[in-house]
Structures are given as structure tokens and as C-alpha cells.
Amino acid sequence: MLEKGKISSAQMAFMLFAAVVGTVILSIPAISGTYAKNDVWISPIWASFAGLIAIMTAYKLQSFYPKLTIIQYAARILGPFPGKLLGLAYLLFYIVMNGHGVRIYADFIVGTTLPRTPLIILVATMILLCTLAVRGGIEGIGRAAQIIVPGYMIAFIALILLILPNCNAEHLFPILEHGLTPSLQGSIPPQGWFAEFFLISFLLPFLSDKKKAKKWSWVALITTTLTLVVTNLVILCLFGRNISSYTYPLLTATRYISLADFFENVESVITAIWVIGNFVKFSVVHYALVLGTAQWLNLSDYRPVAWPIGILTIIISFWSMPSQMALSHYTTFVFPFYSLLFQTLIPALLLLIAYIRMRDSKGDHSS
């Protein structure tokens, strides 16, 4: 086995939470808001079903092939050649996803706090850090998540409490004015993010307490959904139904915080917390990618591929994305479907094939 470290189920939950919430909370509420208007807070609830499907399929596949990741069991299910091809497709999917994730993060920092810093510095330093974390093994990332994510949550709750006095619940109404369609449409972009719960398939083989795994993954899913629902509710109550006119609604909301006329301008604190939250996210995806590559190539160690894949991620974060608008277009119209295809649909098909194979092989024995 490539990875000798072990993580606890709770650490896995923290990692998953960060992996999904890290980037989605920045710009996706605005994209959802374009379609859902004042039903925007319902969208994450629909979207969470994508996470549910991703987790369930990952579990079932795991129960068929314990201690293996999708890169390995794809080859078992489909046979060596098609399996390897699918494995490659997965690696490409994750490297593109991570590259664009890092780009979203870097665009956010440059656009709001460090206007004169070159994009490459932000992308490269983040990947440098993630690569070092990945080389430290899954235990290191798990423990980092365990320390960072609770801080992230406390800061998030404090932030929401500080915005609340400025909120006006009237903006919620009318609920479901145009039926369910707007909120369902608005749920498509977050669905792409919720599907990232499929990353669990790279973490499950390394759990020290497998029994609690199911419970903790539901905790992660529910917390993530709640976080997004609360975010969207607060933004909606603050800005009314035109939240799509803000690039980063939650950031603009934190800028509105003012307590007793002197506790103001706290958005840089929030930005700092987002940065470390994103660090966990990119580390988890990078880890999955590096481990998957090592397994795909049948290497004896995954550490040597960490640097090359890090550099590739940096390059991909610049490829084909001339601007933030282009990236936003991609995250609205391409990524959700790409993500759902790879993280819910294909795993479900794999599960189906695996199920049929199992049944057939059992049948062979009995006859």
C-alpha cells in the first residue's frame, strides 16, 4: 500500500467540508442568485443531493473493493485497458478542477486585497504549500484540517452574527414566486461542488475507524449544506434579490459590518481565514491527484510525483482562462456538468457494472 498513514473519520469530515466550502462560498452564491433570485437559499438544499449520491456511490464501491481507490478499482471493474483509460480521465479531471480552483482563489485575492501582486505568485505559493503538505502524507493534511476547519467555522459563525443586525427578512418573500424552477436552476453550479464529496473515495481506504465513517460523512454533508444555506440567506437578507450583481457577495457583506462605529473593515481577517480554508481544499484534491497518479503508474511511492503534478496544476490554472469572466462562465456552464459526470454518473455506472459482475461471479460458483 502506498500510504501508510491513517486518519480518523472526524478528520475526513473536516477535509471534505473544507474541500467543498473552500471555493464555493466565494462566488457561487452570486451565480446561483442569477437564476434563483430570492429562492437562492433553497438551491444548496437541492444541490446537496449531488453530494448524497456521490457519498453513497463511493461507499458502495468501497464495500466491494475495500482499501482501493477509484483509480485502482476502475481497472478491476472494467478490465485493465479501459480501466486505466478511465483512471487517466479521472486524473485529468481532478488536475483541471484543482487548477481552476486555485485560479478562483488567486483571482479573488488579487481582485480584492492584493491588487498589485502577480497572479502567478499567489497560485505558485499556494501550490508550493499544498505540495509540501501532500509530501507529508495524509496524516499531516488530516491534522491540519482538524486544526484549521474549526477555526474557519468559528470565524464564519462570528461573521454571520455580525452581519445579522443589518439583515431584513422581508427580502425572502415571495418564496417560490416562479415555482421550483429558479431554485433548481440556481442549484446546478453548487451541484458541481457538492459532487466533490466523491473525493471521499480517496480517503476511505485510510481510515483508522471505519465504523464511524458513515456518520461523519453525513455530518460533513449536512454542515456544508447548512453553511451554504446560511450564507445565501444572510446575503439575500442584506442585499435583496439582486445579489448576482456582486462578484463576491459574502465579501461585500463582511465589508458592511460595523459594530459601535469602530469595529469595522474586518474583511481582511475573513480573507485570511478563507485562504487557510482553501489551503486544506487544494491539499486534499492535490493529495487525491498525487496518490491516484502513483497508483495509476504502479509506483512504489507517491511522493516523487507531488512536485511535477504541482507544477502542472500551476500551468493549468492559467491555461484557457484569459479572465475571471471566462472562468466564471466556465464554472457556470461547463464545470457543473463535467463534475457531475465524473463524480456521480460514472461512479454510479461503475457501481452498476461491479454489481452485475459480482452477481455473475457468485452465480458461477453456485452452478
Place this chain on the structure above:
Amino acid sequence: MKHKALIVGRIAALLGILQMLCGCWDRTEINDMALVTAAAIDKDERDGIELSLQVFMPRALGSNSGGSQGGGGQKLTLVRSSRGQNIADAVSKIQTKLPRKVFWGHCKVFVLGEEFARKGVREEMDFLARHPQPRERAYMFVSKGKAIETLNLLPPLERYSADMMRKLSELKIGLKVTMKDFIIMLGGDSKAAALPMLDILPPEEGEQPSQGVPYIAGTAVFKEDKLIGDITLQTTRGVLWLTKKMEKATITVRPKDAKSGFITINPNHHVIHQTPRIVNGKWQVLLSIQTSGDLVQNGTNWDPMNLDLLHAMEAAVQDSIKDKIELALDEVQKTMKADILGFAEDFHRSYPRQWGRVKNRWDEVYPTIQVKTDIHVNIRRPGLSTVPVAIPEDEVKKK
């Protein structure tokens, strides 16, 4: 040997990382920045705008606190203005006249000149919303006359005029509108917006012309993004009741049957409900106001401890509130036809389907909406006196 190389390598790496910590190559310290405290936008006589910035002078503050405390009137700010096609253009031109970099992060006040506001404000609001530095919490005003004049003032009580305007807004005598609120109003269903209107109290005789003070004179009414007129502070009070924003009030009335004198109450606790209704195809807004407060002055000879007289006093106050509301409706709804009362939003919330049908001809529907009021005033306490003071007891009307 290998061990040694490793140690040397590690030390070199550490030293390399240390280089990143000093981060001073592009430092921008406080004395490299021109802190904007207020900005004013006026119409240029040609096509563009004239932007004026009130910039804080930290040095003046230092000398002031160290030496003689001159109180107010000390010049802590300077005003620079420039013309341009839009704000961004004008800022770049102001920058040529300032040795420090313009920084918007502390700008808490934006004043729009009357002339400029009549032309339409949307184009310039975009800069304020898009640029990362200006704060969404900054207060917005419209000034009678040129906006730059409000920046040039040196009000005696506050450090600079921007501070004064901000505090006036926070007192909530008139409307209190932040940039975020203004943008929401402009983009909302009502297609109308309201901002507090500033005027300048002229200086006393013998004082410098800059010693006038800005004050809130009423409310500027916008339709679409253009200023179409303004209403007085009296009418604004009615608007505050109608939009549930009333906080502190001082109501002075003469009760109907009183021979002479006025009573004044300070209602400070309000429960206001504004319910849109559609009854038999007629659009109505039911405004229910419950307000209570203390009696602060009683110039009549009535004894407020007598419950009948107290109710008569309450009735008089109710009528006064109703008059204010009708005044506001008359001007804003019937004459200006600008929905700064937010009726469009209310109907959209409660009757989404019916609202969808009239959405495109809201301008015609809005003036026909009936407002029904249901006002309850409760005078809770008489203050420290019971009967009217300073009149002989036998003249006090006790029944």
C-alpha cells in the same frame, strides 16, 4: 560529509525564506496615502462631472492636539477637485494634484450635487460599487446647490464637515441611506429612490463664509436614477412613518377643544405594520401604527391625569400623524408619482402574481393605491409634573 551539506543546505533555505519576511519593497504607509473623508460629485458645465475630494491632513491633527486646543473650526482637511468624463477619470486628474495616493477606504460620505443628480447618477454609482475601496456603508446625500460647498465647510463642533454629515445621518431625523441601500433602491421594483437632502445654514454675521454648517433639509426624490424633486423635512416625517423607519419623533399639537397652548409628546416606541391588500381589484395599503411615549410639554390648562382629557390629547396626536402621512402621500404618491415608499416591493412580496401583471405599468397603478391608516397613540407617562405647572389650581381643567 553528506550530513554537513544537508545542514548548509537547510541554513541556506532558511535564509532564503527570511528574505520574504521583510516585504518592504512596495510598502504603502499611512503617510503615503491621501485618506478621503468625503467626496462630492457635481455636474460639469460641459458633458462630464466635477469630482471633489475632502482629504484628511494627519499633520494638522498632530499639531492641534499638542498645542492649544482650538476646538472646532481648525482646518483638518483640504479639498481638491477636478473635472473628468466620470469619477475614475476625475480621480486620476485629482491624483496629479496630490502627492499622496488617493485612498477611499475611509470615505464615509458621498454628496451628489443637485444638478448632477438631475442628470442621472447610475453611471457614477457603478464606480462606487465596482471599485474595491469605497465602502458600501458610506452615507449618501444630495446637496442643494453645488456639492463641493458642503466639503469646504468647517463646522465648529465636529472635526470636519464629513464627520458632521455622517453624524447627522445617524441621528435619523431624516432618512439614513447607505450606498448599499441606495443601490438596492435603484435596482429594485420601485424604480425610485430617496436620499437625504443637505442644505447649508449660512454663517452668522462676522463669521467666515466657510463657517456655515450643513443640515438635513428634507429628502431628495429620485425616479429611475434621476433626481426629480425634493420634499421638506415635515413631509419626510410622513415618509418615515410610511416606510417603517420612524425612530424618534417629537409631535407638537394643539388639542381640538383646548383654548390655548400646545402639547408635545416624544413617541419613542413604535410598532408599524404595512400590509398591502387587494380588495375587489382595488389596491390598498393598510398602515397600522401603534406608538407610545411620554408627555414632555403641556402648554394647555388640561390635566393629563384625567383619562378623558388624556384620550383627547392622544386623539390630537393621532390626527397630527395622519396629517403628516397624508401630506407625504400627496406629494410623493400623487404629485411626484415616485414610489419611494416601496409599495412595489410590498405588493411583489404579498401578491407576486398580481404584481407581475401590473409590473410594466406600475407608474399608472402606483398613484391610484389607497392608503388606509389605523393609528393608535398611547401617552404613557406624564413626566415629573401632573397638572400643568405655573397656573393657579382653579384654572386647571380637570374634567
